[in-house]
Structures are given as C-alpha cells and as structure tokens.
Amino acid sequence: MAAFFLMDRICIFKHLKLFPMLYYLLLSMGINTLFFLIAYYKQTDKLTDITYALTFMLLAVIAFTSNEVVFEKIIALLMVLMWAVRLGGFLFIRINTMQKDVRFDEMRSNFWSFSKFWMLQGLSVFLISIPILYYLDTPEVEISILSVIGFIVWLNGLLIETIADFQKYTFKSSAANHQQWISTGLYKYIRHPNYLGELLVWYGIYLFTYSSLSFQNQLISLISPVFITLLLLFISGIPLLDKAAKIKWGTNKAYLNYRNNTGALVPKYTLPLIFAILIAQLAGIIGGFFTASSIDSWYLYIQKPSWNPPDWIFGPVWITLYTFMGIASFLVWTEKKNKKVSSILKFYGLHLIINSLWSIVFFYFHQIEGAFYVIIVLWAMILYITVAFYNIHKKTLWFMIPYLLWVSFAAVLNYTILVLNSSL
Numbered sequence: 001m002a003a004f005f006l007m008d009r010i011c012i013f014k015h016l017k018l019f020p021m022l023y024y025l026l027l028s029m030g031i032n033t034l035f036f037l038i039a040y041y042k043q044t045d046k047l048t049d050i051t052y053a054l055t056f057m058l059l060a061v062i063a064f065t066s067n068e069v070v071f072e073k074i075i076a077l078l079m080v081l082m083w084a085v086r087l088g089g090f091l092f093i094r095i096n097t098m099q100k101d102v103r104f105d106e107m108r109s110n111f112w113s114f115s116k117f118w119m120l121q122g123l124s125v126f127l128i129s130i131p132i133l134y135y136l137d138t139p140e141v142e143i144s145i146l147s148v149i150g151f152i153v154w155l156n157g158l159l160i161e162t163i164a165d166f167q168k169y170t171f172k173s174s175a176a177n178h179q180q181w182i183s184t185g186l187y188k189y190i191r192h193p194n195y196l197g198e199l200l201v202w203y204g205i206y207l208f209t210y211s212s213l214s215f216q217n218q219l220i221s222l223i224s225p226v227f228i229t230l231l232l233l234f235i236s237g238i239p240l241l242d243k244a245a246k247i248k249w250g251t252n253k254a255y256l257n258y259r260n261n262t263g264a265l266v267p268k269y270t271l272p273l274i275f276a277i278l279i280a281q282l283a284g285i286i287g288g289f290f291t292a293s294s295i296d297s298w299y300l301y302i303q304k305p306s307w308n309p310p311d312w313i314f315g316p317v318w319i320t321l322y323t324f325m326g327i328a329s330f331l332v333w334t335e336k337k338n339k340k341v342s343s344i345l346k347f348y349g350l351h352l353i354i355n356s357l358w359s360i361v362f363f364y365f366h367q368i369e370g371a372f373y374v375i376i377v378l379w380a381m382i383l384y385i386t387v388a389f390y391n392i393h394k395k396t397l398w399f400m401i402p403y404l405l406w407v408s409f410a411a412v413l414n415y416t417i418l419v420l421n422s423s424l
Contacts, residue, residue, distance in 0.1 A: 075151070288315075386404055
C-alpha cells in the first residue's frame with residue numbers, strides 16, 4: 001500500500017504538467033527512498049542493487065509509454081532493459097550467495113549514512129538516464145550513422161561487462177580462490193573490466209540518442225556519461241574496490257606486481273598506444289594534404305598502367321598501414337630497457353618524414369622521377385626498420401611486412417608511371 005501511495009503522490013506532478021525531468025527525478029528518488037526504508041529496517045543489502053536496476057527499467061518504461069511507439073524507441077528501450085535485467089539479475093544472484101555487501105559494513109546500521117548512499121543511488125539513476133528519457137519523450141526520433149556507432153559501442157560494453165562479471169563470479173565461486181584476487185580472463189589486462197563495460201554502455205546510449213535531441217538536450221544529456229565516469233572513477237566504483245584490495249593484499253608482492261602491470265580501467269599503456277598510432281597517422285594526414293591538390297587534376301591526365309588500383313583503395317590501405325606501423329612502434333617502445341630502442345625510434349620518426357615527402361614530391365611538385373628516388377630511399381628505410389623492430393620485439397613483423405610489401409608495390413607503380421610519362 002505504501003508503494004502505491006508514494007507512486008500516486010509522485011504522479012500528481014506529471015498531471016500538473018511540470019517539467020518532465022522533475023517528474024523522473026522525484027520518481028527515482030521516491031523509489032529509492034521506499035526501498036531504503038525497507039532495507040534499513042531489515043538491515044539487508046539484498047535490495048540495493050536490484051532497486052538500482054529496477055529504477056532504470058521503470059523510468060525507461062514510463063518514458064516509452066508517454067509517446068507514440070515507434071521502432072527506434074523500441075530499440076532504445078530494449079538497450080536499457082537488456083542492460084538492467086542482466087545487471088540486476090547477476091547482482092541479485094551474487095548478493096544471495098554472499099548474503100551481504102562489505103561496502104556497507106560501516107554504514108548499514110547508521111540511518112543517515114545508509115540513507116546518503118540510497119539517495120545518491122536515486123540521483124545517479126536519474127542523471128544517468130537523462131539521454132534515454134529525453135529520447136523516449138521526443139515525438140520524432142531517427143537512427144543515424146552516429147546511432148549505429150552508439151549501438152555498437154553499447155553492445156561491446158554489454159558484452160565486456162557480462163563476460164567480466166561471469167569470469168569474476170566463477171573465480172569467486174571456487175573454494176581454491178578464497179581470499180585471492182582475480183588476474184585471469186579480462187582481468188589479466190585491466191583490474192575493473194566490468195566498469196569499462198558499464199561506461200561503454202552509457203556512452204553508447206548517449207551516442208545512440210544524440211541525433212534525435214535538440215542542441216540544448218544534447219548538452220544536458222552530457223551529464224550522463226560525465227557523471228557515471230566521475231562516479232566510477234572517483235566516488236563509489238574503483239576507489240572503494242581499490243581501497244578494499246589494498247587492505248587485503250597491500251603487502252602481497254604478487255598482488256602489487258599485478259597492480260603495477262595492469263591499468264585500472266583500460267590496459268596499461270593504452271594512451272601511449274593511441275599516441276603512437278596518431279603520430280603515424282599524422283604522416284598520412286600531411287601527405288594527404290598535398291595529395292589532394294593534384295588527385296583531381298594533374299594526376300587524372302598522366303598515363304597510368306592498366307593494373308593501377310582504383311583511387312578509392314589508397315585511403316583505406318594507408319590508414320590501415322599507418323595504424324599497423326604505429327602499433328609496431330608502440331611494441332618496440334614497451335621494450336624501453338633495450339638500449340637500441342631510442343635510436344631506432346628516432347630513425348622511425350625520420351622515416352615518417354620521408355614517407356610524407358613522397359606525396360609532396362609526386363603530387364604537389366609533379367616530380368615523378370624525384371618521387372621514385374624518394375620511394376627507393378623509403379623502401380630501404382622500411383626494410384631496416386622492419387629488421388630492427390623484429391630484433392627487439394618479434395610480433396612487430398606481422399605489422400611491418402604488409403607496409404613493406406605495399407611500398408614495394410608502390411615503388412614498381414611509381415617506376416611504371418615514370419616510364420609511361422617519360423616524354424613529359
């Protein structure tokens with residue numbers, strides 16, 4: 001009866017046609033207040049996580065039924081429901097196995113401390129739900145390319161979170177792993193893959209809804225990904241788990257070694273890897289800038305062999321090759337203790353300049369012969385780098401060989417064009 005009374009009181013705000021978001025905020029806070037009172041009275045942790053998932057589901061369903069049902073909104077609703085059912089179901093099974101959540105040991109018996117957590121949970125659900133609530137409340141919505149990207153991000157997040165939770169649950173269920181930390185599966189690479197999945201889910205939902213929202217609502221909806229990022233990274237997610245882990249295993253050398261060699265949310269060295277790829281791509285961007293000046297003019301009219309690839313293929317191939325060489329340079333960088341790393345990476349940087357120089361000479365200055373000499377030098381540099389990289393890190397060979405083969409082909413093509421246009 002209390003639940004129906006509370007719902008009835010909250011629904012008055014919607015009938016008064018107040019700002020819809022205020023209604024959803026009050027609804028979220030009301031649900032969590034109700035279940036907090038029950039949880040405090042029973043001194044139980046079994047309602048906490050299931051209420052979290054249930055509130056998401058209830059807000060989404062109410063928003064979904066407030067407007068005309070269309071296919072796009074069905075997808076959006078299912079994205080939330082699938083995530084919530086999976087999370088709520090998993091957490092409910094886990095808490096029934098564990099019987100209690102150690103995070104609440106210091107606050108469960110204190111009314112005000114316990115209530116603060118529940119109020120934060122109610123507020124969190126509302127703030128995280130803002131993009132989907134705006135989307136479901138919008139009369140006309142669409143699925144754009146950005147929506148498809150968002151769906152893919154969401155799906156990857158859901159898979160990562162599901163796999164991580166299953167791996168950890170299986171690990172904890174084994175008596176042999178009692179009082180041990182998990183360092184297998186996804187946890188071999190990052191300490192909190194489930195949180196990475198959680199972030200991807202809500203960033204994906206934000207991207208999915210973005211194209212259908214007004215500019216104002218797009219900005220307001222940014223609260224969702226920003227808030228959950230701050231929540232997991234600095235408030236109730238990683239900090240609490242890391243604190244508990246340090247208390248348990250802070251003096252264990254094996255754990256400290258694991259901690260030092262894994263990232264909290266993304267694999268260690270992710271940023272250097274991205275930087276290495278971007279540096280390589282920069283060479284392509286510079287070359288592409290000068291290529292654009294002639295690709296639709298001078299280049300159209302020079303003689304080319306019949307086996308010359310179509311123009312559209314060069315872009316994807318070079319983007320892939322620059323990514324590969326960036327990964328290769330990163331792998332070499334990880335072997336920083338090797339004294340040869342510094343010198344070969346400097347030589348690699350010089351080779352990127354020569355790589356861009358070929359486009360400048362060929363397309364900007366229209367010097368076919370000069371470009372041929374440049375590509376011969378480039379080919380020799382790539383061969384040297386490939387061998388040097390291999391001697392430092394064996395796996396780089398798989399990333400450098402395609403690059404060497406393509407430049408070999410490009411050198412032959414350059415020479416053939418030179419011969420065909422020798423009269424110019």
